[in-house]
Amino acid sequence: MxxxxxxxxxxxxxxxxxxxxxxxxxxxxxxxxxxxxxxxxxxxxxxxxxxxxxxxxxxxxxxxxxxxxxxxxxxxxxxxxxxxxxxxxxxxxxxxxxxxxxxxxxxxxxxxxxxxxxxxxxxxxxxxxxxxxxxxxYKVEEKTKQVKQLMFETITAIAGTIDAKDPYTKGHSERVAEYSVKIAKELGMDEKRVNELSYIALLHDIGKVGIPDAILLKPDRLTDEEYATMKTHTSIGAKVLESLNSIQHIEYGALYHHERYDGRGYPNGLQGEEIPLYGRIIAAADALDAMTSNRAYRKHLPKERVLEEIANGKGTQFDPVVTDALLSLIEREEIVIE
Ligand SMILES: [Fe+2]
The missing domain is CATH 3.40.50.2300 (Response regulator)
Structure with a gap:
């Protein structure tokens, strides 16, 4: 040689x-x-x-x-x-x-x-x-990165406009997306789907644009009629997102985040695995953020109560597998509750 x-x-x-x-x-x-x-x-x-x-x-x-x-x-x-x-x-x-x-x-x-x-x-x-x-x-890779970044920023900004209406929900969509991503990774979901899920989770409350402020921002308990209107933010959101074709299942967060594993949720009362996995994950992430952030009518729950509520919801409100993933994340302090 x-x-x-x-x-x-x-x-x-x-x-x-x-x-x-x-x-x-x-x-x-x-x-x-x-x-x-x-x-x-x-x-x-x-x-x-x-x-x-x-x-x-x-x-x-x-x-x-x-x-x-x-x-x-x-x-x-x-x-x-x-x-x-x-x-x-x-x-x-x-x-x-x-x-x-x-x-x-x-x-x-x-x-x-x-x-x-x-x-x-x-x-x-x-x-x-x-x-x-x-x-x-190299150039194609760079452009792809830029487009992804732009999409992420745009969707985060849109989600932010919903949360900004109410000082108590500031940052809610971003936190729900963050928790959803962590749960998905814990479940071993691949990178492409985790990425898709983060967009879907960011937009889960987009339907609130169609709810009158008098109901959305009401500090007191909602009447039955008002609550019925409030619930429509799920299907309104799905309708709004219908035309966004570049992300598959983009409407899943909006449509399914209030469904419950036992079938007692809304809007369709779906049960168990009839609810797409993205929906089951976002539902748990959404509930966690509701428990851990202050609202007009109550302060956030202490950590022990949060853990108790999540564990109690296993198999009723939440998918059991998703519940276990969420509990281990909290236990390992990858999701921190104050
Ligand atoms: Fe919601």
């Missing part, structure tokens, strides 16, 4: 060929422009790649023991080099081999006898393409 360190910033190339004269020729053509490593067999190539990274691989197809295709398959399967471009050397008129190589995902072929100028141009072009692709991927 021969290595040329090259200069800082140079791209690195691994050449695999069993014929010494070929390797020497590659060496002469490439050593001034690239960090270069030359090896004589597929085994040596795999060994080198297990400890080093390269930008491009040039490989002979016909080699004793492990041929180019077999080496290629193993490189692709090593868990880190599945995207490194590979160029094969082939004998002239090896059309079938070229077809097979392209099918496997090879970037290009260089026919023997090698014309140095042609080889250099092909290498340059492929490395340029790789750079462009990486740059594009």
């Amino acid at each position: 021969y290595c040329y360190e090259g200069e800082i910033g140079m791209k690195s190339i691994l050449v695999v060929d069993d014929v010494a004269t070929n390797l020497r020729m590659m060496e002469a053509v490439l050593k001034d422009s690239y960090k270069l490593t030359l090896v004589k067999s597929g085994e040596q190539a795999l060994k080198f790649l297990s400890k080093n990274n390269v930008d491009l691989i040039l490989m002979d197809l016909i080699m004793p023991e492990m041929d180019g295709f077999e080496t290629y398959r193993r490189i692709r399967g090593n868990g880190k080099d599945e995207h490194v471009p590979v160029i094969f050397f082939t004998a002239d008129k090896a059309v079938e081999q070229e077809a097979e190589g392209l099918r496997l995902g090879a970037m290009d072929f260089i026919r023997k006898p090698i014309v140095p100028e042609v080889m250099l141009r092909r290498i340059e072009r492929i490395l340029e393409l790789e750079d462009l692709q990486k740059d594009l991927e």
Whole structure:
């Protein structure tokens, strides 16, 4: 194995060929422009790649023991080099081999006898393409992050306008989202769904825009009629969110956060797992925030009472599995109750 360190910033190339004269020729053509490593067999190539990274691989197809295709398959399967471009050397008129190589995902072929100028141009072009692709991927990733951030901020702001109406519910939606996320993670939900749930939870009370302030902000007990109106914030919310198609199930929080596991909730009196999991989680998070924040008509409950209320609600108001997750989070002080 021969290595040329090259200069800082140079791209690195691994050449695999069993014929010494070929390797020497590659060496002469490439050593001034690239960090270069030359090896004589597929085994040596795999060994080198297990400890080093390269930008491009040039490989002979016909080699004793492990041929180019077999080496290629193993490189692709090593868990880190599945995207490194590979160029094969082939004998002239090896059309079938070229077809097979392209099918496997090879970037290009260089026919023997090698014309140095042609080889250099092909290498340059492929490395340029790789750079462009990486740059594009980076830009797409950045844009995606920005869009996600914008969406999160917008939804948080919308949720905030609902909570801002009443000084006692300030920050309620954000806290419900925070608790919901913690419960979901405790239940082992994957990142994508946890993210989706956080938006859904933030918007669970959006239907309160349709409730008259006289009812929404009334400090005294609501009359039966007023309470019936208040309850409609669930279905109003679902209606408002109906047109938001970019987040799946966006209406689940609004629609299901007052359903109860035993079927005695509203608006539809659904029971157990008829209530979507997102709804069951948000219902518990919402109840926890109601117990732990001050309201116009009462101060928040002390911690022991909160734990008692949650435990009592297991299987009646709350999903038992969600209840256990919430209780462990409080026990481990990942959700802190003052
Ligand atoms: Fe609500």
